[in-house]
Amino acid sequence: MLQFDKLSLNIPDTTKPRVVIIGGGFGGMNLAKSLRNTDVQVVLFDKQNYNGFWPLLYQVATAGLEPDAIAEPFRKMFDGFEDFHYRMVRVNKVDPTAKTVTTLIGELHYDYLVIASGTKSNFFGNDQIKKYSFPLKTIPEALNVRSQFLQCFEQASVTTDPAERESLLTFVIAGAGPTGVEMAGSLAEMRKHVLPNDYPGLDFSQMRIYIVEGLGKVLPPMSDEAGQKAKRYLEDLGVIIKLNTLVEAYDGETVTFKGGEQIRTQTLVWGAGVTGAMIDGIPAESTERGRILVDPTNRVQGLTNVFAIGDIAFMKLDDYPKGHPGVAQPAIQQGEHLAKNLRRLIRNEPTEPFKYFDKGSLAIVGRSRAVADLPGNIHLGGFIAWMAWLFVHIWYLVGFRSKLVVFSNWVYRLFTYERGTRIIIRPFVRKDDKVGQEIVAQNEVS
Numbered sequence: 001m002l003q004f005d006k007l008s009l010n011i012p013d014t015t016k017p018r019v020v021i022i023g024g025g026f027g028g029m030n031l032a033k034s035l036r037n038t039d040v041q042v043v044l045f046d047k048q049n050y051n052g053f054w055p056l057l058y059q060v061a062t063a064g065l066e067p068d069a070i071a072e073p074f075r076k077m078f079d080g081f082e083d084f085h086y087r088m089v090r091v092n093k094v095d096p097t098a099k100t101v102t103t104l105i106g107e108l109h110y111d112y113l114v115i116a117s118g119t120k121s122n123f124f125g126n127d128q129i130k131k132y133s134f135p136l137k138t139i140p141e142a143l144n145v146r147s148q149f150l151q152c153f154e155q156a157s158v159t160t161d162p163a164e165r166e167s168l169l170t171f172v173i174a175g176a177g178p179t180g181v182e183m184a185g186s187l188a189e190m191r192k193h194v195l196p197n198d199y200p201g202l203d204f205s206q207m208r209i210y211i212v213e214g215l216g217k218v219l220p221p222m223s224d225e226a227g228q229k230a231k232r233y234l235e236d237l238g239v240i241i242k243l244n245t246l247v248e249a250y251d252g253e254t255v256t257f258k259g260g261e262q263i264r265t266q267t268l269v270w271g272a273g274v275t276g277a278m279i280d281g282i283p284a285e286s287t288e289r290g291r292i293l294v295d296p297t298n299r300v301q302g303l304t305n306v307f308a309i310g311d312i313a314f315m316k317l318d319d320y321p322k323g324h325p326g327v328a329q330p331a332i333q334q335g336e337h338l339a340k341n342l343r344r345l346i347r348n349e350p351t352e353p354f355k356y357f358d359k360g361s362l363a364i365v366g367r368s369r370a371v372a373d374l375p376g377n378i379h380l381g382g383f384i385a386w387m388a389w390l391f392v393h394i395w396y397l398v399g400f401r402s403k404l405v406v407f408s409n410w411v412y413r414l415f416t417y418e419r420g421t422r423i424i425i426r427p428f429v430r431k432d433d434k435v436g437q438e439i440v441a442q443n444e445v446s
């Protein structure tokens with residue numbers, strides 16, 4: 001058995017400056033990669049042992065891809081990097097005065113610290129929604145959603161109670177951002193092409209998919225053109241859209257909206273908000289709205305040699321008064337840019353401000369149905385945007401194996417509509433679901 005007093009981070013001391021990176025997501029991973037062949041020691045802390053490609057997470061949740069197709073282990077990614085050290089551990093605290101980071105298994109001194117911890121789901125202080133809804137931010141959460149979807153169909157096919165069946169076949173997705181839209185579209189395509197074959201005894205005209213958005217449009221971060229097209233595509237697929245609607249409560253059985261309307265459902269997928277994955281020890285005056293305030297070189301305001309990049313960073317600029325959008329490109333570009341600035345700092349040269357190059361944004365609703373906002377106020381939809389979405393996602397996926405797996409999977413699905421991963425690997429059962437617990441326990445009896 002492991003004993004805490006026998007654990008150590010075990011990072012060798014060298015004469016080189018030590019760069020400690022918290023989080024190996026889009027920002028941290030690109031920073032670490034860009035520091036290759038730089039005369040520094042790089043230490044990466046991440047609580048999960050892989051870099052996740054979150055734009056395709058909804059496909060894991062809707063049985064389109066296996067998790068390992070969208071994740072690359074750090075140990076493989078940084079194989080052969082000199083003086084690079086990865087430790088699978090959560091950073092609990094930073095001390096900018098002592099220049100240390102603290103983890104459960106020890107403390108480490110840094111010369112330069114980069115916080116790239118991204119975001120976490122925001123339940124706006126509602127503990128009941130947090131307890132019963134299904135967030136979609138990590139691979140384990142996507143597997144929970146997948147198990148829940150498949151278990152709902154299994155249970156709907158055996159219940160004799162029509163009201164229970166209706167609630168099992170009703171799915172509510174909170175948040176009409178790209179993830180919510182992609183999820184709703186994917187589920188609607190399953191309803192049309194896959195589920196009736198799998199469950200011939202179920203009437204899928206009874207299955208309801210709702211997408212609920214607090215603001216007045218679908219895809220709030222994108223243009224009005226993109227939002228309207230996506231709304232039309234969703235409606236064509238039979239998704240019920242509720243705009244200007246806020247979820248107020250969910251007890252695992254009934255969603256209640258502000259204003260009192262209720263829908264009975266066993267599944268509320270929560271994509272309605274995120275907040276910064278803050279690390280203790282960052283002074284309150286260096287933070288705003290759950291994110292870390294940084295100057296145009298990503299240096300944390302008020303601190304020396306501490307930087308923040310990606311979703312956690314809040315860089316207020318005239319052209320981005322609310323900071324950069326919480327998407328992958330700012331994180332990737334800030335990671336690459338910070339590597340250059342760290343090299344300049346080490347050489348005692350002046351640093352240069354970050355400039356964001358907006359490459360546009362994309363969202364997919366279903367087969368041949370996607371939307372794209374491109375630089376120059378160009379808006380695309382339909383098949384062209386769908387092809388662009390497929391190409392961009394394959395291009396940015398990390399690792400040749402993942403590219404190959406995802407590409408071959410999509411080609412196969414293009415012709416067959418098949419989704420090969422409708423497997424409940426790890427059943428999801430709520431702690432207070434006694435019948436569900438009993439069924440799982442019985443199934444585990446050998």
Ligand SMILES: Cc1cc2nc3c(=O)[nH]c(=O)nc-3n(C[C@H](O)[C@H](O)[C@H](O)COP(=O)(O)OP(=O)(O)OC[C@H]3O[C@@H](n4cnc5c(N)ncnc54)[C@H](O)[C@@H]3O)c2cc1C
Binds near residue numbers: 051091116309
């Ligand atoms: C479901 C989903 C779909 C998305 N779809 C798109 C899309 O289509 N297009 C797009 O451009 N963007 C999309 N995004 C947003 C995009 O993924 C983020 O903007 C991007 O990941 C931000 O990069 P980051 O490096 O700041 O954080 P992340 O990529 O989130 O990485 C943060 C890392 O920090 C680690 N971490 C956090 N706290 C700690 C700690 N205390 N100690 C150690 N490690 C820690 C985490 O494990 C994680 O690996 C999506 C996000 C999600 C969740």
